[in-house]
Amino acid sequence: MIIQVVDxxxxxxxxxxxxxYNIYRDLYEKDxxxxxxxxxxxxxxxxxxxxxxxxxxxxxxxSKKENDSVDLLALGSFGVFKELSKEIIAIGNEDIGFKIxxxxxxxxxxxxxxxxVGNKTFQFDSALLIGIVNVTPDSFSDGGKFxxxxxxxxxxxxxxxxxxxxxxxxxxxxRPGSEPVKDDEELNRVIPVIEGIIKKVPDAxxxxxxxxxxxxxxxxxxxxxxxxxxxxxxxxxxxxEVVKSFNAAFILMHMKGTPKTMQQSPYxxxxxxxxxxxxxxxxxxxxKHDIKNIIxxxxxxxxxxxxxxxxxxxxxxxxxxxxxxxxxxxxxxxxLGKALNIEIDKREEATLIAxxxxxxxxxxxxxxxxxxxxxxxxxxxxxxxxxxxxxxx
Numbered sequence: 001m002i003i004q005v006v007d008x009x010x011x012x013x014x015x016x017x018x019x020x021y022n023i024y025r026d027l028y029e030k031d032x033x034x035x036x037x038x039x040x041x042x043x044x045x046x047x048x049x050x051x052x053x054x055x056x057x058x059x060x061x062x063s064k065k066e067n068d069s070v071d072l073l074a075l076g077s078f079g080v081f082k083e084l085s086k087e088i089i090a091i092g093n094e095d096i097g098f099k100i101x102x103x104x105x106x107x108x109x110x111x112x113x114x115x116x117v118g119n120k121t122f123q124f125d126s127a128l129l130i131g132i133v134n135v136t137p138d139s140f141s142d143g144g145k146f147x148x149x150x151x152x153x154x155x156x157x158x159x160x161x162x163x164x165x166x167x168x169x170x171x172x173x174x175r176p177g178s179e180p181v182k183d184d185e186e187l188n189r190v191i192p193v194i195e196g197i198i199k200k201v202p203d204a205x206x207x208x209x210x211x212x213x214x215x216x217x218x219x220x221x222x223x224x225x226x227x228x229x230x231x232x233x234x235x236x237x238x239x240x241e242v243v244k245s246f247n248a249a250f251i252l253m254h255m256k257g258t259p260k261t262m263q264q265s266p267y268x269x270x271x272x273x274x275x276x277x278x279x280x281x282x283x284x285x286x287x288k289h290d291i292k293n294i295i296x297x298x299x300x301x302x303x304x305x306x307x308x309x310x311x312x313x314x315x316x317x318x319x320x321x322x323x324x325x326x327x328x329x330x331x332x333x334x335x336l337g338k339a340l341n342i343e344i345d346k347r348e349e350a351t352l353i354a355x356x357x358x359x360x361x362x363x364x365x366x367x368x369x370x371x372x373x374x375x376x377x378x379x380x381x382x383x384x385x386x387x388x389x390x391x392x393x
Contacts, residue, residue, distance in 0.1 A: 001096070002277050003103045005321050006034035008075070010314070016270060021060035021073050035074040035081045035100070038277070039065075044093060045072045051087050055080075078104065106323035110362065113325050116293050117205055117249050118225040122165075124325065127359045127378045130166045130207065130367040131159030132331065135189040136173045153196035160201055162371040166226065169193055169219075170209030174230050174302070176263040176334075186215050191222060198223040207251065211235035213242045220246040226295075230255050230302065232282040240289040249293035251327060252282045256303025263303065271308040272315045275299070280322050294324045295365060301333040309335035313354065316361035327365035330354040331374075352377055360384070 008014050009032045017023070017034060037045070045061050049072065052059040058075040074084065082104055089097030115122045122128060135152045156167050171189030172181040181189075190208065197204050207226035208219035213236045216227045225248055232252040233239045243250045254275045256266050268274050279296045286294050296319060300309045319326050330336070336350040337343060348370060355366050356377040368374040383390055 001040050001099070002038045002280055003099050003321070004036050004038070004273060004276055004318060005078075005081070005103060005107055006036055006073075006273075007315050007318055008032055008034035013315070017073060020071075021062060023060060027058060027075060031077070032075055033077060033081070035076070035084070036273070037072045037096070037100075038273070039069045040072055040096070042068050042070050044096060045070045047091070047093065048072060048074075048084075048088060048096070051091070052084060055084075055087075057084075078108070102323075103321045107320045110320040110323075113323075113364070115249065115295070115325055115364075117166075120205065124364045126382050127363060128165040128365045129163060129371050129374050129378065130168050130327070130365055131156070131162075131164030131371050132329075132367060132369050133159070133167055133169045133193065134173070135169065135171045135193055149192045149196065152193045153200070156193065156197045156204075157200055159371050160197075160204060163375050164371045166205045166207055166365075167197065168207040168209050168226075168228055168367055169197075169224075170228075171215070172210065174209075174259045176259065178259045180258075180260075183212055183214055186210065186212065187218055190215065191218055194219055194222045194224055207249075211239075213238035216248075217242045217246075220248055225249060226251060229253065230259075230299070232279070233285065240286060240291065243286075244289045244291050249295065250286055250291050251295040251297055252279060252286065253297035253302065254278050254299035259302075266303045266305055266308070268305075268308060271304065271311050272318055275312065276319060276322070279319070283322055283324060295327050296322055296324045297327045297329065297367075300328055300330055301335055304335070306335045306338050309333075310339070313357060313361065316358060316363060320362055325364040326362050327367060328355075328358045328363045329367035330358060331368040331370065348373060356380060 008017055009030050014028045042064050049059045049061055052074050057080055060073045062071045064070055085097045085100040113124055133152055133156045159167060169190050171186040194206055206224040207228045208216055208224045209228045210216050211229055211231045227243050227248050228251040229239055230253045256262055275298050283294055298312045300312055331351050332344050332347045336347050340350055352373045355374050359377055359381040366374050
């Protein structure tokens with residue numbers, strides 16, 4: 001059973017859910033929210049529906065599936081859903097009621113989240129900037145540019161000077177169509193870079209971008225504090241144990257397929273709910289391994305159509321319900337180039353605009369090539385949220 005607060009006030013989202021639930025009445029309102037409970041027992045769903053209807057709110061249920069489960073959609077406000085959770089608990093369906101309440105609390109308390117990395121705790125007063133260090137010959141944007149150990153170390157140190165809070169160091173390209181790299185080759189690429197940066201800046205916060213537990217383990221031994229796994233532990237199930245054993249932070253990303261296959265005709269009925277379900281299940285698995293500091297990434301550009309990426313960016317707020325800080329990587333990606341008809345070296349301005357929108361819609365971490373420009377996005381959103389900071393300007 002999965003519970004999600006849906007931004008159904010978007011007209012295209014409302015139309016999609018109207019089709020799913022056979023809503024033929026004109027119920028669209030600009031401030032309307034949806035509370036969807038997916039894969040709930042048919043009998044429980046009908047009990048909940050009676051409670052909602054008795055309060056003169058609106059509720060719909062899909063047809064029964066083979067396992068006697070249905071999806072349920074309630075329409076209303078955040079306050080209505082909070083009262084609903086209390087009533088469901090009162091009639092004895094405590095598990096469902098508490099799960100609804102937990103999801104609502106995740107959304108309302110999202111800005112209070114903290115992230116502990118090593119000995120440092122981030123409060124998220126503003127979004128964090130993650131600088132990209134690709135130690136690869138074939139990454140889509142800067143492949144080969146920082147392939148030597150010396151140039152990669154120099155680049156990482158420069159990103160720190162520019163204001164990067166975290167460096168994300170990777171030795172295997174994840175561009176569409178890329179081939180996997182052998183363990184030894186990936187280790188030879190990233191370990192000397194991590195050691196070189198830590199030697200120069202001992203308190204640097206380093207994330208290792210890898211799908212392999214052996215690479216993650218060696219990087220964590222050398223001082224990395226975060227594992228950024230684009231497969232969210234799907235490629236190597238030992239990753240959860242490695243992250244736990246080092247008490248590292250874990251970035252879980254959604255990707256359909258592998259980098260080699262992910263752009264071979266990806267398809268979603270509703271990209272947001274499908275990515276949400278995947279990430280929620282991965283977070284639950286990480287928590288079962290007693291991993292406490294978890295970041296989620298919807299994987300923009302990874303097994304998505306161009307329109308899917310914009311839908312995820314538009315509805316990024318909905319991922320707050322999972323209860324983990326949201327990270328996005330938008331920098332120079334093809335969904336910007338294809339929509340605006342611009343090549344990679346002309347995408348800096350589009351990247352900055354997209355990163356500004358992402359922070360506005362809930363992103364707490366921005367993974368980017370250009371720290372200087374991304375800092376503008378962070379500051380502008382700070383000023384929008386706190387105009388009083390400019391009272392004396």
